[in-house]
Amino acid sequence: MPNISIIEKREDIAPSLSGTVVITNAQEAWLDQVLDAATPFTKIFFVGTCSASLDLDLYWSIHYKNLELSFVASIAEATNALSSGTAK
Amino acid sequence: MLSRFLQQTPFLYILARAIYYRRKISRRVRLLCYAKGQSIFESHFDLGPGFGEVEIETLRTTMNTGTERALFYALENSKVEFPYEPSASGVGKIVRVGKGVQNFKINEIVAGPLTHSSGRILRADQLVKVKMGISLDEAAHLHLAIIAIQGIRMGRISEGDKIICLGQGVIGRLATLIARSIGAHVICVAQSKAKLQLFEETEGVALQEPGSEEKLAHTQASVVIDATGNPSAISLAARLVQKRGRIVLLGSNRGKTKDLQLSDFTEKQISIAGAHIRNIQAMPTVLGHNYQEEGSWIQDQILRGMLSLKSASNLQVKCADFAELYQNRLFENADITGVTIDWSQSAELKRKVAAAKFTVKTPVNVSALRPLKMALIGCGDIASVNAEAIRSGNAFEIAAVMDSDLVRAKRLGAQLNVPFTTQYDEILSDPKIDVVFIATPHSLHESLALKAAQAKKHILVEKPLAIHYSEGVSMIQAARENGVVLRTFFPFAYEYQKTFAKNLIDEGALGPLRGFSMEYHRDRSRAYWFQNGQLSWRGRKDIAGGGFLLMYLVHALDSLRHISGIQISEVHSIYDTLSHPIEVEDTIAMIFKGTKGEIGSLSGGSAVRGQGGSHLRIWGEAGQILMNDQHLRFYSNRPVGQFHAQHWHEIKTARKEPRSGARKLFLDDFRNRIEKLDFASLDESGMVSLGLVEAAYNSQKQGTREKVQRMVALAESEKAHA
Numbered sequence: 001m002p003n004i005s006i007i008e009k010r011e012d013i014a015p016s017l018s019g020t021v022v023i024t025n026a027q028e029a030w031l032d033q034v035l036d037a038a039t040p041f042t043k044i045f046f047v048g049t050c051s052a053s054l055d056l057d058l059y060w061s062i063h064y065k066n067l068e069l070s071f072v073a074s075i076a077e078a079t080n081a082l083s084s085g086t087a088k
Numbered sequence: 089m090l091s092r093f094l095q096q097t098p099f100l101y102i103l104a105r106a107i108y109y110r111r112k113i114s115r116r117v118r119l120l121c122y123a124k125g126q127s128i129f130e131s132h133f134d135l136g137p138g139f140g141e142v143e144i145e146t147l148r149t150t151m152n153t154g155t156e157r158a159l160f161y162a163l164e165n166s167k168v169e170f171p172y173e174p175s176a177s178g179v180g181k182i183v184r185v186g187k188g189v190q191n192f193k194i195n196e197i198v199a200g201p202l203t204h205s206s207g208r209i210l211r212a213d214q215l216v217k218v219k220m221g222i223s224l225d226e227a228a229h230l231h232l233a234i235i236a237i238q239g240i241r242m243g244r245i246s247e248g249d250k251i252i253c254l255g256q257g258v259i260g261r262l263a264t265l266i267a268r269s270i271g272a273h274v275i276c277v278a279q280s281k282a283k284l285q286l287f288e289e290t291e292g293v294a295l296q297e298p299g300s301e302e303k304l305a306h307t308q309a310s311v312v313i314d315a316t317g318n319p320s321a322i323s324l325a326a327r328l329v330q331k332r333g334r335i336v337l338l339g340s341n342r343g344k345t346k347d348l349q350l351s352d353f354t355e356k357q358i359s360i361a362g363a364h365i366r367n368i369q370a371m372p373t374v375l376g377h378n379y380q381e382e383g384s385w386i387q388d389q390i391l392r393g394m395l396s397l398k399s400a401s402n403l404q405v406k407c408a409d410f411a412e413l414y415q416n417r418l419f420e421n422a423d424i425t426g427v428t429i430d431w432s433q434s435a436e437l438k439r440k441v442a443a444a445k446f447t448v449k450t451p452v453n454v455s456a457l458r459p460l461k462m463a464l465i466g467c468g469d470i471a472s473v474n475a476e477a478i479r480s481g482n483a484f485e486i487a488a489v490m491d492s493d494l495v496r497a498k499r500l501g502a503q504l505n506v507p508f509t510t511q512y513d514e515i516l517s518d519p520k521i522d523v524v525f526i527a528t529p530h531s532l533h534e535s536l537a538l539k540a541a542q543a544k545k546h547i548l549v550e551k552p553l554a555i556h557y558s559e560g561v562s563m564i565q566a567a568r569e570n571g572v573v574l575r576t577f578f579p580f581a582y583e584y585q586k587t588f589a590k591n592l593i594d595e596g597a598l599g600p601l602r603g604f605s606m607e608y609h610r611d612r613s614r615a616y617w618f619q620n621g622q623l624s625w626r627g628r629k630d631i632a633g634g635g636f637l638l639m640y641l642v643h644a645l646d647s648l649r650h651i652s653g654i655q656i657s658e659v660h661s662i663y664d665t666l667s668h669p670i671e672v673e674d675t676i677a678m679i680f681k682g683t684k685g686e687i688g689s690l691s692g693g694s695a696v697r698g699q700g701g702s703h704l705r706i707w708g709e710a711g712q713i714l715m716n717d718q719h720l721r722f723y724s725n726r727p728v729g730q731f732h733a734q735h736w737h738e739i740k741t742a743r744k745e746p747r748s749g750a751r752k753l754f755l756d757d758f759r760n761r762i763e764k765l766d767f768a769s770l771d772e773s774g775m776v777s778l779g780l781v782e783a784a785y786n787s788q789k790q791g792t793r794e795k796v797q798r799m800v801a802l803a804e805s806e807k808a809h810a
Binding site for chain 1: 165238242319322337338340341345350351353354356357358359360361362363364366367370371372
């Protein structure tokens, strides 16, 4: 079973994130914090509409840490992607 | 003491460490980028391979032009610190093996993250063995190919996938070739058609070509690899990727991506994945390949005939030619995707680098011309010093001396055994006299010089040129109108240590200049300012025009300008009279801004007990120079001839300064300028100094930072006489 962290609010963000992270209610202010905490190869699912904009630091974090960000419509879709083993 | 000595002598330092650690010494020649936009080849010593390390003799390196350009110019996000050795993909032969290395043997051919260097010491686990049948040119690309393959892994690309590769630099090209080797269908997108033609890509899209927008509107792929480094490329990638597709960030972004709303990604339910080689050892098991396995797989693809890396670089150069090509911004050429450097003749490059010598160039040619006859105007203390300098050379011959004070004129005339007079007109009407050397109280400089110009005598003026800038302009105009040469006597700029410093800066030892700080002190007693209980001319505002700044600090400012070429554009000053009841300042502090953004300071006083001497520090992006009356020390990120990089070097310049040397050199220069009737410089030294002095005095009066308008005024003067 993969290591999944569900983040519903800012307080749920651990200092270090790994495995799979599902963000159910992404706010712009969180995104930096999530990407800072993420360790290399962490998979991050954004459920619903993400209102953040991508700036240089976000780009750099994704590239440099080999993160995977997936934007999905619902938690069910994230679960499907995980169970099929790929989010391609 | 020993430690300092060793640190100043790089070879002895490395030798001491080699003995201590019982390791051998390895010498190589390497490319070093020592400041933004600056590079050089240098000889470098390393300790031989330690535990788990091997020493490699480089055979080929390749250059990722995009990354090297970004680092060389310290572009945004490049996170570079100077000096650095540009990293490269390369192949070489193992020449030494450290303890604990099991899998590698001497003479084995290996590939990995080398640098543009004749050799390199690396950890064995950073290397890939090169298989039989792989050419050196292809092996040289293996490290870059392992970088590129991270994009394939993170894109989870497999046979039959349709993908788009944005960017056809060396990494984009390698990603394209590898994806095709596993059966993916790749559409290439590049900026120019030329690059696509280079690779014979018939299906690709050139963004600069008309119709590319329309072509792209009908192009979609399940995976888009962004290998551009262009911050706006991700927006294009988001447009080109199909619903539920994936974007792979393979190139390092060199700037800010602006206004990219992630809501756009939500709508298409896109995934974004980063692909950077630094995490290869942490690769999760689902993707699972380490560095050696990736290198081995790529070579197998080549040996199976599925992959060729030969077209990844399209320029081959020899290492001896590479230094010049690199400094001339080889990577600026958009038609070059990658460069392969052949190091097989590195011995020649080593010899060339070792032979480089820094020598101090004589600042002026010693005049071999007929000596001109000179009259000394003003027979005070400085006249004797100047006379000694004149007589130490052959540029001028002292023909007469003049002073309004008969006693002084007679005394100096007798001392020099030349005629004397109290009448200036006698000097001016003497056709045998070619030049006057004015060393009188400052308030007389202008009128004496104007008369001399009218009498067609060349003019040398003891500093300062005049009291006011406007007087200087009149003097220059008069000189030009009468066809005579005018100069202010600023000999200190010709001192050995200043010539040494100027040569270092001219060689680029400091890189682009950033700042300077100067201190200049003198210990002047009451006797200097008062004679027979009366305030002497030096302490009187109406005659001297100014105090320590006008009298002494002009030397420091002129030397700074001469050594560094820094042009001061703004000045802010504070000054006061603190020690003796005189009318001019004896203590001053100034801060400056240069025309290229340099920031500097100068402070000093004429009542610093114990003769404080002078100190000057000039620094730039690549190093600094420190000077005082006795020696010069410098540090540079780059080698300068025999002086090694990243070490302090101390030159005891005082020992090399001949008596009257700087004054004599100045006089030779002045003589040469007279011969050429060189008016072009308009006595820049004197005028720049006056402009600065005037701005500094105004700064305190106005309480503002004053602009130095010297260039405008000089240009106007020049225009008036054009």
